[in-house]
Amino acid sequence: MKDYAEAVAFLGEWGCFQQTVFFLLCASIVPNGFGSFNLVFLTDTPSHHCVVPGINLTEDWRENIIPITVVNGKQELSSCSRYRLDVVRNLSAQGYIPGKDINLTDLEQEGCLDGWSYSKDIYQSTVVSHFDLVCSEQWKQPFTSTVFFVGVLFGSFFSGFLSDRYGRKPVLFATMATQTIFTFAQVFSTSWIVFVILLFINGLGQISNYVAALVLGAEVLTGNMRVLYSSLGTNLGFAIGYMILPLFAYFLRDWKSLLLALSVPCLTYIPLWWVLPESPRWLLSQGRVEEADAIVRKAAEWNKVQAPRVIFEDCSIKKTKSQKKHYTVLDLFRHSSIRSTTLLLCLVFFTLTAGYYSLSYNTSQLHADPYISCFISAVVEVPAYFSSWIALRYLPRRLSVIAALILGAVPLFLIQLLPEYLSSLSLVLEMLSKYSITTGFSLMFAYTTELYPTVIRNTATGMTTTVSRMGSCISPFLLSLSAYFKYLPYITLGTLGVVSAFAALFLPESFKRPLPETIQQMHERKRIKCPCITRDGTSAPVELLDGPV
Template sequence: MQDYDETTAFLGQWGRFQQVVFFVLVASNIPNGSGVFSVVFIADIPRHHCLLPDVNITEDWLHVIIPVEVIDGEEKRSSCSRYRLDVVRNLSAQGFLPGRDVNLTELQQEGCVDGWSYSKDIYQSTIVSEFDLVCSEQWKQTFTSTVFFLGVLVGSLISGQLSDRFGRKPVFFATLVVQTVFAFVQIFSSSWAVFCVLLFVVGLGQISNYVSSFVLGSEILTGHVRVLYSSMGVCLGFAVGYMTLPLLAFYFRDWKSLLLAVSLPGLVYLPLWWVIPESPRWLLTQGRVEEAESIVRKAAKWNKVQAPQVIFKDYSAHVDEKKTPSIERHSVFSLLRTKTLRSLTLILCLVWFTLSTGYYALSLNTSRLHANPYLSCFISAAIEVPAYITSWLALRYIPRRVSTICVLLTGGVSLFFIQLVPQSIPSLSVALEMLGKFGITSGTSLMYAYTAELYPTVIRNTATGACCMVSRVGSCIAPFLLELSTFSKFLPYIILGTMSAVSAAAALFLPESFGRPYPQTIEEMCQGRRLKFPCLPPKQRSKLSSRELFESKL
């Protein structure tokens, strides 16, 4: 029997059907790109100092009541303390002048008991100014990003199994609704805790939608178009959304308006339910041959080509003869069944973890790159475009293993070199950091396509979701990794560079998938990659079940 790509070769690779699926799914990822990093602006910390209530003190005391601190070699007004207001009021009433009659260093200080005054030169409001997430509560600001990525972590696992069981299309649209609705509801958050609960659900929906769209497109499309979609198409849609974020944030300076602008565009994609089809590959693995044929016939009509009278002849005969036993259900534990699968999964998880940690650490660090956060965010987003183009070219012409090792070393080495740059040329540090993000972003795009090629259809979405889940542990710790710069400015870069080097070494042991068709079953995956160890448990190695024989030809 022919495999799926050969059976549907009469459709061509770039007809009207493939074009519609390609561009619609790419466009559906634009809200993902703007939504993920909206936390950069809605949770940014504006300049602030202790609020001074209306008190009867002289102008001289009013200017010095906020202490001056030396931070990173610069003198700045304290953000969390002031001189005791009752003492200053008495000294002012007695006519004493600060610095002449009173030594300020001897005055007692107190916290911001009356609240804070926030600068509005960049933002009208953020959740930091809304819920006072500063000083002793500043850990909540860092933890806010982690809450989002915790939702992403859970969604990475749940969405893969749901999609493998119920289909790519239903999960894709369900998570699109979840992401859109809960992002909108966040506007009405009455407290930081409520905001975080809703943000967790938004993160869950965002990654579930992204992974589902990726797998759906990579299974419908074939040949070079599939490589283009997997490596550059879906990622460029994400990058376009990322680049529009600073533009939206520039015009919507308060966090509620920005969330509204980011969330509402998701509603535009709901009517696409009647445009985007289910994956025929997935339908065939479920024994739903007639539905798969219906989709392929519709594609043939759109492409203006003649479909055979019976498209999946061998599969139809197999189903009609009722020789197909009950369908075997797979879960994330299928990825750990044998030594080969465990080794493959662990190496991929390490690489994904490293890339995710680096990607989100460097992306969330944009506010520190330049005095203008909108410009720095746009630069960080724009660097992803050449990164995705590079990954696409690498997927077309370079073996997967070589590409993965090269991008990991590019990202790691450039981040190591940042500590060697003199402070007099900060632009070079920014350039090296962007080169590091270029390499890590390219690697992220490569790994989605590489992982999809290594695992078979029956567990492809589960495997992709599981790798995403492990990688999101890295994204969860990325905000706290940046906080290590308080101990050493270059410590985060050293850690990220070391992780990249270790992952590059581990990638040497990955199997190659360049130029090989998608496997459909676990057995076919092992046979096609010439892996050293058997991929099935001992009882299943000698003879494939009739169901696996059926699936191996999809």
């Protein structure tokens, strides 16, 4: 039987059919861009202090009833305490003047028994101000993000298996629906617990939608268009959503309005069900030759080319029996060669994901205006995605990933060597590191889809993505290490980068090689033949391993 790309070569690489699939799938990824980072605004903590009820106090006491604390060397109003109201009321009634007749540091303090007053300079309301996730409840704010990432982790794990079992298209639209419905439902949360439960379910569909769209496009498109889609197309779709987020958040400063604005437009994706096809590669792997044939013939009509009488020669004879087997995540560890590749990919992907989210959330604090800082963080990704596309088109995958890891790690080590007055140079180094890590992060999605055969491609992508999501879950804890030593997060991420770069040396290469269709082809592609001299002095081809076995 011919290779799939060879069998459908008569369609060309960039006809009407391929253009439609390319742009519609890229558009389906846009919600992932703002969905992955909307918590930056939803869970931001506005400036706040204790509410002072309308009791009879002099103006001097009303202005000084909130204690002054020192935070990072700056004096600020206390966020979680006030001077005892009964004491202040008595002192005010007796005519004592704060700071003159009374030393304020001698007064007893109490918590915010009447609630908090939140600044509306930046936000009208956030989840934090709505549910009072401050002071003794402050732990709920980072925990909210953790719940979301745990949902993403579970979604990545199960969606890969479901996609290989039931098809790319059903999982794509099911996860898009999950993402849309539960983002909308969060608006009506009656408590923080309800909000995080809905957020967890929302997370199940977030990256699952991205992975399903990535694999579907990578299997439908061929040649340079597949590389362009897997690297630049999908990532620019994500970046567009990321850049839209601060724009929406700037004009809609209420958390409920922002969620509505991010969810309702996604209803426009419903008609895509009747336009986007199922993956012909996946249909062939399941022995559903007639359905794959019908999709390709429809594509030929769209591209206005003549399809051959038989497109997938001998496929029904050789494929139907062997491909009825259903593969699970265990098949990624059953054979030593696949197991080694999976473990190495998990390590590299974990490092890049931890670095990507740590630097993304850290850069959001680099400017006083969160809208500007979020936009800058998003814009940096655009040149990174172009770099990953160029690397995927012209450079070996393994070399590109190693270079991205090293170039991402070195600036993180250099930051700690700079004096504090060169803060601008530190910012440049951190942006350089994010650029490199984002490039590598983008490369890994395309690299992973190229290494595994059709029958377990989505399972493998889901598995490696699941492990990588653990990196996003620990990123808030990595950033918190700065409380012990300012540069400890940078050192940790840099060390992980160097270790992963060494591990990547043992990954197989997939540059300029066709996508494998079966497990056997994945084994075979790891071996390259070279002429070597035998003991009798003659030349003979000998198999060398290209990657772990």
